[in-house]
Amino acid sequence: MAQSNFDRRRINGPDESYQPLFESEDERETRWKAGEPRKGRAARDIRPIFLKAGLINQANGSAYIETEKTKIACAVYGPRQSKTTVYNEKGRLNVEVKFAPFSCTRRRVPIRDAEDRSVAVQIQQALIPAVRLELLPKSTIDIFVTIIENDGIEGCIAAGSVAASVALADAGIEMLGLVASSSAAVVGKEIWMDPTEEEGHIASGSLVLAGMPALGTITSVWQSGAMAPDEAIKCMEACQECCADVHSVMAQSLLENAPNT
Amino acid sequence: MAAPLVSKAERTYIQASLQATPPLRGDGRGLLDFRTVLLETGVAPLANGSARLNIGKMPHEGGGGTEVLAATKLEVEDVETGDGVDGGRVVCSVSCSPSAYPHLSSNALDELQYDLTVMLQQTIGHPSLHPQNLTIIPRKKSWLLNLDAVILTDAGNVVDALFMAARAALWDTKVPRTRAVEYHAPEEFRAPRDSAAAMDIDQRGGIPAVSGFDTREMVRTAADFELPDYWDEGEVLHGRERWPVCVTLNLLPPTHFLDATPPEEASAPVRMHLMFSFASSNSPKLQSMRLLGPGELELTQIKSYIADGEKYARELFNALETKLREEDVRRNVKARDRFALR
Numbered sequence: 168m169a170q171s172n173f174d175r176r177r178i179n180g181p182d183e184s185y186q187p188l189f190e191s192e193d194e195r196e197t198r199w200k201a202g203e204p205r206k207g208r209a210a211r212d213i214r215p216i217f218l219k220a221g222l223i224n225q226a227n228g229s230a231y232i233e234t235e236k237t238k239i240a241c242a243v244y245g246p247r248q249s250k251t252t253v254y255n256e257k258g259r260l261n262v263e264v265k266f267a268p269f270s271c272t273r274r275r276v277p278i279r280d281a282e283d284r285s286v287a288v289q290i291q292q293a294l295i296p297a298v299r300l301e302l303l304p305k306s307t308i309d310i311f312v313t314i315i316e317n318d319g320i321e322g323c324i325a326a327g328s329v330a331a332s333v334a335l336a337d338a339g340i341e342m343l344g345l346v347a348s349s350s351a352a353v354v355g356k357e358i359w360m361d362p363t364e365e366e367g368h369i370a371s372g373s374l375v376l377a378g379m380p381a382l383g384t385i386t387s388v389w390q391s392g393a394m395a396p397d398e399a400i401k402c403m404e405a406c407q408e409c410c411a412d413v414h415s416v417m418a419q420s421l422l423e424n425a426p427n428t
Numbered sequence: 429m430a431a432p433l434v435s436k437a438e439r440t441y442i443q444a445s446l447q448a449t450p451p452l453r454g455d456g457r458g459l460l461d462f463r464t465v466l467l468e469t470g471v472a473p474l475a476n477g478s479a480r481l482n483i484g485k486m487p488h489e490g491g492g493g494t495e496v497l498a499a500t501k502l503e504v505e506d507v508e509t510g511d512g513v514d515g516g517r518v519v520c521s522v523s524c525s526p527s528a529y530p531h532l533s534s535n536a537l538d539e540l541q542y543d544l545t546v547m548l549q550q551t552i553g554h555p556s557l558h559p560q561n562l563t564i565i566p567r568k569k570s571w572l573l574n575l576d577a578v579i580l581t582d583a584g585n586v587v588d589a590l591f592m593a594a595r596a597a598l599w600d601t602k603v604p605r606t607r608a609v610e611y612h613a614p615e616e617f618r619a620p621r622d623s624a625a626a627m628d629i630d631q632r633g634g635i636p637a638v639s640g641f642d643t644r645e646m647v648r649t650a651a652d653f654e655l656p657d658y659w660d661e662g663e664v665l666h667g668r669e670r671w672p673v674c675v676t677l678n679l680l681p682p683t684h685f686l687d688a689t690p691p692e693e694a695s696a697p698v699r700m701h702l703m704f705s706f707a708s709s710n711s712p713k714l715q716s717m718r719l720l721g722p723g724e725l726e727l728t729q730i731k732s733y734i735a736d737g738e739k740y741a742r743e744l745f746n747a748l749e750t751k752l753r754e755e756d757v758r759r760n761v762k763a764r765d766r767f768a769l770r
Contacts, residue, residue: 185509284539285546296724371556374717384724390717393556393705396734399714403727 205359205366213349213361213409214322216416218329220337220424228338230420232330236318236363241330243338245308258303262291262310264327270317286324287312293328293348293377293387299341308340319364321350321375324389328377333417337424344379345417346386347410351376351402353394358402360409374399376406380414434694442695446680453692459685460740463493465592467748469600469755475499477601477665481593483687484583495580498593500601503572504564516562516570520548521577522590528582544590548577551672551703551716552594559666564606564653571603573665584689587701591674592748598671599752602662606653672703672715673748675741677733679723684733686740698723700730702737706745712738 204210214234223229226242233239246258264287268275290312298308312327328348335342352362352370359366367373372392378385385407390399434442445452451459463484472478477500484493505512522544524537532540551557552575562571575597577590677684680696688696698721705713714734719725725733 281542281546284542288543288546292720295722379724382724384726385719385730386724388717388719388730390714391550392554393713393715395711396714396738399717399734400727400731403730407727 205354205357210357210359211405213412214363216326216329216413218333218416218420220333220420221427226334226338228334228336228340230330230333230337232326232333234322234326234361236316237322237326238315239323239326239330240313240315241327241334242311242313243308243331243334243340244311245338246303246306246340247309249305249307254305256301256304258298258300258306258308260291260295260298260300260308260310262287262294262312262331264290264312264314266314266317270314282320286314286320286327289324289375289387289389290327290331292389293346294331294335296384296386297332297342297344297346297379298335299343302341308335310334317364319350319362319367321352321367321373322361322363324348324375325350325361325377328387329413329417333420336417336421344381345414346377347380347413347417348375348377348387349406349409349413350374351406351409353392353398353402358398358405360405372398374402374406376403376410378407378410380407380411434691438691439695442691443680446685446692446696447683451683451685453685454689457687459683462687462744465747467592467596467751467755469596469752470759471497472499475597476502476603476662477597477599479593479596479600481589481596483585483589484689492583493581494583494586494589496577496586496589496593497580498575498577498590498597500597501574501576502601502603503574505570505572507568507570512570512572514563514567514570515558516573518553518558518562518573518575520552520575520594521545522548522579523576524579524582528579544579544587547587547701547716547718548575548590548594551591551674552598554715556713557667557670557672557705557715559668561603561663561666565608569653573601582690584693585676585687588674588676588687588744591672591703592744595671595673595748596752596755598665599668600755601665603665604655604662606655608653670705670707672705673741673745674701674703674716675737675744676701677737677740679721679725679733681729684736697721698725700733700737702734702741704738704741704745706742712742 217233218230220230222231222240223242226244228243229241231240249255249259264283265279266275266283268277310331312331314323314327317323325348328346332346336345350361350373352359352366352373354366354370362370362373370392372390372394374388374390376385377387388403394402446459453459457463466482466485467479469479471480478498480495480497482493482495486492507514522541524541526537529537529540562573564570575594577593579586579590675686677686677700678688678692678696679698679700701716701718701720702714703716705715707713
């Protein structure tokens with residue numbers, strides 16, 4: 168029966184299909200319980216970052232970031248002429264995010280959906296105050312972010328903003344400062360920095376903060392979940408400290424790539 | 429958001445008057461004054477809960493203002509074979525009527541819808557606000573709560589209107605009562621194969637030792653459910669005191685203001701959306717916070733905005749509570765009295 172899932176361009180599987188059931192793995196017994204400390208890291212430690220600029224030669228600027236299980240590649244094309252005929256005196260920043268179909272536990276359809284756009288909007292919000300768009304009238308800067316593996320959506324947004332900022336610097340686009348971003352989650356009474364997907368599920372609230380550590384300002388805050396206002400403020404302070412650390416990693420990777428440009 | 433085009437001169441005019449002492453707004457309001465908010469619940473008879481909210485309607489001039497209609501609808505989902513989750517789930521969606529945004533193309537309208545949907549879904553669908561009574565049969569069937577909001581007209585401050593209407597619709601929602609049933613084949617009783625014996629044994633299919641009225645075992649093995657009373661009645665959705673209210677602070681350093689009209693929104697593009705939940709009056713929870721727009725802030729500024737936002741949200745919450753209780757009284761108690769007197 169041709170229901171809405173009938174896709175003419177691809178070979179369709181059976182209408183009703185179920186996921187295979189696996190034997191419950193040993194990890195089930197070691198699920199986190201309230202009051203236990205974090206597994207594998209200290210509460211305020213972020214995952215180690217591998218960041219390399221200039222990986223994609225075809226683009227004006229590019230960066231690749233990897234933090235344990237989150238892998239994101241970012242390419243920047245621009246500034247190039249706007250296709251629209253409307254005159255805009257400030258440049259436009261256009262961020263497009265794509266999740267690879269194999270990036271999450273359940274396969275994602277190759278069609279762009281709402282989650283792609285929400286990640287793109289947050290990365291754009293983090294970058295727009297930093298880029299000097301008033302110097303680029305009639306131009307567009309296109310940022311393409313590809314998420315190769317996704318371990319926690321807050322981690323993706325933070326790492327994506329970091330990669331995009333390094334890519335913009337690699338492309339030589341003028342900015343007020345490098346944008347660093349980090350995420351935090353409130354689990355029980357503790358604040359855990361840089362949560363993975365599992366940790367995100369057990370958290371009662373999470374927060375993603377992006378800012379420019381060089382100027383000490385914040386460009387984007389996104390918080391969701393039940394948090395007391397002072398818990399949220401503590402999370403933001405912890406994130407700001409983290410951003411300063413991430414900023415030095417970003418500067419280091421750009422310096423290493425400088426001889427190649 | 430999607431504001432009509434405002435020229436640079438108009439923009440600086442509005443900014444200068446907002447930053448002046450005393451601050452001046454186009455309609456003479458103070459910086460922290462809201463326009464008139466009109467709310468009515470129970471507007472969609474086929475929905476399980478509904479509300480219609482209007483901010484800034486001018487009765488003497490015949491209409492206008494931001495109008496949002498929100499409605500909830502409950503559907504049954506199968507946990508084992510369908511999309512259902514044990515415990516039920518909440519899905520929100522926002523659709524913008526094209527007549528509210530005549531200057532936007534359909535792509536831009538879609539994107540606006542996505543953005544508002546994500547904002548509503550991430551706040552209201554968060555596990556910390558999940559209502560407890562959305563299970564029908566544990567691990568087999570559960571309710572899917574669909575919260576749909578339609579923006580009919582937009583005259584500024586649409587996010588606040590959206591969250592107020594959503595809260596009112598969820599307050600109004602009644603979950604139908606269900607009862608678990610199990611279909612049981614009668615026990616087979618085989619007569620002894622004794623052709624010689626011509627006994628007429630009175631076999632009645634064994635009288636069970638457990639009484640038929642004992643439904644304790646049944647709930648554990650129940651396979652299906654039925655609705656014992658009329659669709660209209662039911663119990664209220666749990667956790668209705670937890671649903672958040674949103675207050676949007678339009679930031680124009682050194683001041684901020686609430687409830688912006690479209691030209692004001694275009695002149696102060698940096699906004700902070702704060703969603704507070706006042707489940708217990710002495711410890712409000714911040715359910716969601718979003719900073720939007722091309723501007724940067726310092727942490728001290730954000731702290732003061734959160735503190736101010738909490739005060740404004742509390743006033744908004746109290747006013748909304750009073751109105752929702754009045755609506756409850758109007759629709760239930762007074763309607764019954766009028767019916768009895770008829």
